[in-house]
Amino acid sequence: MATVNIRNVQKRFGAVNVIHGINVDIADGEFVVLVGPSGCGKSTLLRMIAGLEETSDGEIRIGARDVSNLPARDRDIAMVFQNYALYPHMSVADNMGFALKLKKADAAEITGRVNKAAAILGLEKLLDRYPKQLSGGQRQRVAMGRALVRDPQVFLFDEPLSNLDAKLRVQMRAEIKSLHQRIKTTTIYVTHDQIEAMTMADKIVVLHDGVIEQVGAPLELYDRPANLFVAGFIGSPSMNFLDGRIEEGVFRTDKGLVLPLPENLKLSPPAGPLVYGVRPEHIRSTASGIAGTVGLVEGTGSEIFAKLDCGGEEISCLFRERLTIGYGDKLTVSIDPAHIHLFDKASGQRI
Template sequence: MASVTIDNVKKSYGVHHVLHNISVDIADGEFTVLVGPSGCGKSTLLRMVAGLESITAGDIAIGGRVVNDLPPKQRDISMVFQNYALYPHMTVAENMAFSMTLSGAKKAEKEQKVNEAAEILGLTPLLKRYPRQLSGGQRQRVAMGRSLVRNPQIFLFDEPLSNLDARLRVAMRAELKSLHQRLKTTILYVTHDQVEAMTMADKIVVLQNGRIEQTGTPLELYDFPANTFVATFIGSPSMNLLPGEIGERGSERIFISRSRQRLPLPDHYQHLAVGTPVTFGIRPEHFQYSARPTDFEATVELVEPMGSETQVQLSLGGEKAIAVFRERIQQRTGDRLWFTPQVEKVSLFEHESGRLIPRREGAER
């Protein structure tokens, strides 16, 4: 396996700029996920690493060797596509061994490699079947097996689970993560699904409009989003964002929303000046339900019981929010609901730029 270094990479098609100064370091054996909305440039970046797209500027190195001008077959990578790309006239075993067949490998070597990969992926009983006889999940595992037999330095995945149904996606996420933990492979994985990114990645790179918004571990991005885009893109349901300004109550700084809701602020934001325009951010699970009246009242707009939790859409004086409670809420649409926000979990963002406001030095979350 090997590391990958993407250094100030740009991609343009004429005057249309797709990627702007992208820099990412992927450690040997790391599972890195590129995530972002459609059109953000994540698949283009993956194809540049694979050698399927040219680089306008910057460098890409695999294992310390710059590969800008190397064709895909000389980069020692393997790519798993969204549509599996299996040959319908070949059996599972023949599909998995195809690259070795092209390279002139001996029959015994091919059988050994195929059998080893099939054992890892649970494909041994299917080796004589054809792709048309397989389920979507089985076809995806065959595509992965074809990559495994090559033993490449880097595995590249381009939205490999997007064609699967919801239940199968969950199962395949677990299989991919388990496979990575066993093989300690270097993986660069592209998806628009932030749940895939959160559950599988060692490191997430969030892209928007061809630029990196934030890089970090899943929990770093979840707990400390760099801006309002990351705050709303990472997490399901996404973070609640309420525009307003800094106010005061006695000697304490508070948040006052546009609808005049007054919400407390943690110690690390008590230094902000009264009147500063900000955006107040709080995760849905950081509202605590209260059966008795408190200072914080909302109107219930919709209750969605999920079994293990209850999602409630709220109106805070006209501002929309979503809360997630472990309790089974009995209120219905139009009812009042009281809650207490977990103040230490609040994030504030600059109103204009959307950037996270730094916490006061020495304050802990």
């Protein structure tokens, strides 16, 4: 196990700069998730940590060593890819032990490490099978086992669950987190799925256009997003955003809808144009309050998602109580003042 320290790392492809001076400190044994939309630079950053992509500037340290210019084989890392990358002509056991065989490790040591990893991942009965005889989830376990037998200082995961169906993704997500809790190896995990990030990470790094928007624990990002991008990206369904201003102790949207403000709010100097943010789950159905007309209803059994037209403003709501509502129904809702977010419209920063 080891710390990973990234200092002012940049990446340029010709004249195009895709990573803009990133700084991240990852503690020994920490599970860190790099998350962001496609094209934000998260996989490029992971590949630079792995040594599969050269850095244009900056320094990457694994433990006490500066590995910025070391080849991948000398960095003591193990990587799990999205596409499994298993050798089809090799058995599960041979796939898992192949890296050790290349290093000319003793046969008994290889067998011991493979058997230990197979026991951790539930692969004991599959060691003689070939990749074509395995399900997608089993193949991903083999890819994880191949990384595990190397006993690296750092595990790197590059969107490893993207090729799995929804149910299997949930299962594998739990298995990867459980594995980390048992072996405590420093782990860096890339995904575009913010649910994976929220459920798995000790710390999340939110990337956008090659820069870090915010770093923090999952609930820190959820409760106190630094800006509009993080607020909209973290959380599902997405946060409601309404443009307007503070007038006479209330927030008045550009379309005239009056909304409550957080208690003890102090803005100095007086705020200009703002964006009002509230998550759908922090809106409740009440006997009186903000009046709206139901435009969409989606029920999942445990929750009801609805979109309301409130004086020309569309507001998304997530109700956990059982409501009998349908398209065109009238509904009144209230917003929890403790969970209101305000952002400066010009800069996008939280205030």
